[in-house]
Amino acid sequence: MNEIVSKIKNFFMGNYKTMVIVGGIIIVCFLIWYVFSGRENVSSNGVSTNDIRTELSNAQDTKSDITDTASDISNTSTDIAETVGNLAESINNVTDTSKQFDSIVGACQNIIEQIRKQGE
The missing domain is CATH 1.20.5 (Single alpha-helices involved in coiled-coils or other helix-helix interfaces)
Incomplete structure (x- = not known):
């Protein structure tokens, strides 16, 4: 040893x-x-950890709200597209009805002219 x-x-x-x-x-x-x-020597710029945690939580909530809003906008644009399609169909129906009405008015005018000619 x-x-x-x-x-x-x-x-x-x-x-x-x-x-x-x-x-x-x-x-x-x-x-x-x-x-x-030592952590006491780390600069915090006057912001505590809880404040930063709160800001991050608020940022996540805001992100969630933005995502929900984007989804709502997408749904609204789909609804608007469907409404425009329905309006286009309605316009076509009105145009067809107007053409039929014009042909009926023309036929009525022909009948009225024929009645006038008979009276002479």
């Missing part, structure tokens, strides 16, 4: 300068880690 301790002691004594440099580098690394790892 004394031999192992003696070997370790001789190793450290023989490499004293190297051990001091490595130890110094390790201590400096731990100091840097300690200084920069």
